Amino acid sequence: MVRLSGSEAARIAGAVCSGLDPDRPWRAQLVELSGDLGPGERAVAIPYRAPRSATGEDMVELVLHGSPFVVGRVLERCVAAGARPAAPGEFTRRAVANGKLDLLQAEAVRDLVAAETRFEYQSAQRQLSGELSRELGRVRGELIATLAQLEAGLDFAAQGADPDPDIAMRCLARVGQEIDRLVSGGERRELARGGVRVVLVGAPNAGKSTLFNRLLCRPRAIVADAPGTTRDVLEATTEIDGVKTVLVDTAGLGVGGGEVEREGVARAGAALAEAHVAVVLWPADTAQGPPQLALPPGGRRLLVRSKADLAPGGGEGWLRVSARTGEGFAELEARLASVVRELVGHEDGPVAVGARHRRALERARAELAAVDTGTPELAAEGVRWALAALEELVGEVLTEDVLDEVFATFCIGK
Numbered sequence: 001m002v003r004l005s006g007s008e009a010a011r012i013a014g015a016v017c018s019g020l021d022p023d024r025p026w027r028a029q030l031v032e033l034s035g036d037l038g039p040g041e042r043a044v045a046i047p048y049r050a051p052r053s054a055t056g057e058d059m060v061e062l063v064l065h066g067s068p069f070v071v072g073r074v075l076e077r078c079v080a081a082g083a084r085p086a087a088p089g090e091f092t093r094r095a096v097a098n099g100k101l102d103l104l105q106a107e108a109v110r111d112l113v114a115a116e117t118r119f120e121y122q123s124a125q126r127q128l129s130g131e132l133s134r135e136l137g138r139v140r141g142e143l144i145a146t147l148a149q150l151e152a153g154l155d156f157a158a159q160g161a162d163p164d165p166d167i168a169m170r171c172l173a174r175v176g177q178e179i180d181r182l183v184s185g186g187e188r189r190e191l192a193r194g195g196v197r198v199v200l201v202g203a204p205n206a207g208k209s210t211l212f213n214r215l216l217c218r219p220r221a222i223v224a225d226a227p228g229t230t231r232d233v234l235e236a237t238t239e240i241d242g243v244k245t246v247l248v249d250t251a252g253l254g255v256g257g258g259e260v261e262r263e264g265v266a267r268a269g270a271a272l273a274e275a276h277v278a279v280v281l282w283p284a285d286t287a288q289g290p291p292q293l294a295l296p297p298g299g300r301r302l303l304v305r306s307k308a309d310l311a312p313g314g315g316e317g318w319l320r321v322s323a324r325t326g327e328g329f330a331e332l333e334a335r336l337a338s339v340v341r342e343l344v345g346h347e348d349g350p351v352a353v354g355a356r357h358r359r360a361l362e363r364a365r366a367e368l369a370a371v372d373t374g375t376p377e378l379a380a381e382g383v384r385w386a387l388a389a390l391e392e393l394v395g396e397v398l399t400e401d402v403l404d405e406v407f408a409t410f411c412i413g414k
Contacts, residue, residue: 002062013060015081025049056098118242150380195246202281204252207306212249241337284311364389
């Protein structure tokens with residue numbers, strides 16, 4: 001598709017193709033490309049008239065059959081007729097400037113294009129629908145009401161106006177809790193975008209690589225009866241319950257061995273220190289006790305008694321799994337999916353926010369935390385600064401630096 005936007009869109013499109021009727025907007029029209037492309041080279045043209053278009057301006061979209069040569073020639077002829085190539089994200093940026101989208105929805109367009117998993121796609125769809133904008137609108141409304149109350153006390157103090165500071169503090173506390181809830185959604189979004197790190201750890205020959213391959217549904221790691229097959233850290237990305245997940249297979253945490261084995265154990269420890277979820281495997285046929293492992297703050301642990309077909313029992317809290325019989329794998333996969341989903345949140349939870357949103361929300365939260373309604377003048381100023389942070393977030397107050405940050409990572413066609 002070749003997209004033209006601006007007051008000259010219809011004229012430039014007319015110079016590229018014949019048969020286009022700009023007075024029939026919002027209708028697909030079969031046109032013939034003119035110039036040196038030869039007879040019979042056709043396209044579908046759809047003219048749009050402002051403000052009923054994606055950018056809020058006059059637009060024409062040309063749908064071509066996809067030949068790189070044809071697309072290139074059409075672009076060359078558009079430029080020759082007076083068009084210029086769009087900057088990254090410029091179509092969406094114009095939509096923001098013309099009030100078709102707010103800044104949060106514009107960012108959702110980018111995230112929708114980049115979505116690799118169901119969770120990322122659903123998160124972007126919720127933001128594009130305006131859900132985050134509405135939530136922030138409610139927060140902003142409460143702050144405006146509180147500010148009005150504080151300023152009324154200042155403006156009409158001589159007439160005896162004496163607003164209750166406790167009411168204002170309760171309102172600000174509610175707003176603070178709502179901001180905290182949205183910030184926590186940002187942490188989950190960053191986790192989902194980078195991938196939940198699931199690290200498989202345990203003794204040598206505990207079945208880590210077998211489980212690694214099974215979760216990936218492909219033979220990524222070498223599996224052998226001899227212990228110590230895996231000496232390095234193997235990583236592979238997959239999707240668990242719609243969430244991007246980085247699976248990490250590690251060397252067995254045995255005692256002794258040579259220099260290579262010791263290095264493998266050290267790398268396994270380093271991988272464990274970055275784990276969001278540690279799947280600890282303890283073979284059922286081993287006489288020694290399970291490994292004692294320290295996880296990073298907030299890390300989750302799944303305890304798996306592997307080779308369950310070789311010995312009964314397992315211990316409280318341990319899942320029994322057998323690669324030979326398939327016992328326990330369905331339950332393990334369900335438990336792992338539950339833990340991963342718990343870490344990133346569920347679809348009906350608070351809408352996830354991005355890094356830029358999180359910075360603005362934390363700035364607003366810091367301003368509100370410093371408010372003391374016992375000093376109305378300073379309290380009103382703090383609320384104003386908090387409001388300014390939220391307005392910049394939604395895009396009601398725009399600076400070129402903010403716009404450049406938002407649209408720098410857009411693709412050309414959006």
